[in-house]
Amino acid sequence: MRGLSEAYAALTDVFVKKSFVGEAVKKQGAALTASKGSLRLTYGVIEHSFLFDYQIARLVPKAPKTAVAVLLKMGMYAIKYMDELPDFAAVDEIVKTASAVGKGGVKGFLNAVLRKYAEKEKDLLPESPIERLSVMSNRPIWLVNRYRKELGAEKAEKILLAKGTTSTHVRPSFAFGKENMRATLEERKIEFEETPHGFLIGSVGTISDLIEEGKVTAMSEGSIEIAEAALPFEGNVLDCCAAPGGKAVYLAERSKGKVYATDLYPHRVELIKRYAERMGVKNVVAEVKDQTMFDPLFENAFSRVLLDAPCSGLGTLPSNPDVVLFKTNADVDALVALQRALLRNVSRYVKKNGQVIYSTCSDLPSECGENVRAFLSENGAFKLVKEKYTEINEKGGEGFYFAVLEKQ
Ligand SMILES: C[S@@+](CC[C@H](N)C(=O)[O-])C[C@H]1O[C@@H](n2cnc3c(N)ncnc32)[C@H](O)[C@@H]1O
Secondary structure, eight states: OOTTTHHHHHHHHHHHHHHOOOHHHHHHHHHHOOHHHHHHHHHHHHHTTHHHHHHHHOSSSSSOOHHHHHHEEEEEEEHHHTTTTTHHHHHHHHHHHHHTTOOOOGGHHHHHHHHHIIIIIITTOSSSHHHHHHHHOOOOHHHHHHHHHHHHHHHHHHHHOOOOOOOOOEEEOTTTTHHHHHHHHTTTTEEEEEOOSEHHHSSSGGGGHHTTSEEEEEOHHHHHHHHHHHHHHHSSSESSSTOOOOOHHHHHHHHHSSOOOSSSHHHHHHHHHHHHHHTTTTOOOEEEEEETOOOOOTTTEEEEEEEEOOOOOOOTTTGGGGGGSOOOOHHHHHHHHHHHHHHHHGGGEEEEEEEEEEESSSSGGGTTTHHHHHHHHHHEEEEEEEEEEOOOOOOSOOEEEEEEEEOO
């Protein structure tokens, strides 16, 4: 199979250096992205990582080094999930890859463990229901427990086991329009599924020219729905945590007013500027700003304030399977505290009768509705006008949340 050494390099970037999988894959170039099998295997290893960790712990007496565990997981994925590859060929490919990447010293070990796995261990699952849910949903045990505590056992199980899709949702710019985009997809014989604001397609590689020209952009239906919740508005809008600019640019395309798009990090503010330029919008004003700090110049200045808060990103698991690999319970608690501080501060920037839209790409109530309820209990001036959770599904849906809070 082509691209296995590159799959190994990408996976060690993820597991050793904690790189994002998308970036690690991109770094390997066409040798990986053009090799369908190796690309599927790269994502597959991450999507089943907790299962493989559980199985490795039962297959070998001592935990292997991370690089060796990566090779084992690659072999386990090939054996368990790649039916087109006979087991002996899968073992062979991994042993060859080990030599190719300078790990020839563990060839015998890999060969023995993977053969044993193929023969009798590949269906091994934990007996405890929580551990089983952890490996089947590819989430760590602490996170399974957190979902169960916040949502109750039944709802947690439904959310954790929901199947997503790896298809990408794309939308046309308002200047290009849906008709033109549909016609282009048909002309290029690209399979698609139409959605309210765009199209679900297999991969953006087939329309990279349209993306470069700013005619089309990748934006999930959930993100669009959040941006739509801020519409229509009079005057200017403040997008507090705006990078890389998905919602800011959408709002700019839909309005005549200015979109003040701020973010904490200068390099991320550059992303907003570049994105606005690519999409040809001129009414985005991008600035570096820490939105936990009060700025009297912004007080009561906007009819709409969008707070798309920094969050765990757990609702985007289908497109970002690595989001669960290294997070801790304490990380999520710290995010909740930051979200509350941001909401408390930026709510002061909205005018009377104006609205704050609070959103996250998480489906954990502690990052969503619980924050909003805590805010409302401290702020009698606001009332909840609308609230929505979306769920992961095979139609491109992801676990997002938004609430519209109106100042009385
Ligand atoms: C969920 S992302 C925003 C996505 C964006 N709204 C979009 O649609 O493309 C959250 C952003 O919050 C930014 N951020 C984190 N802490 C912040 C702070 N104290 N002030 C302003 N921005 C912050 C992060 O850098 C990150 O870019």
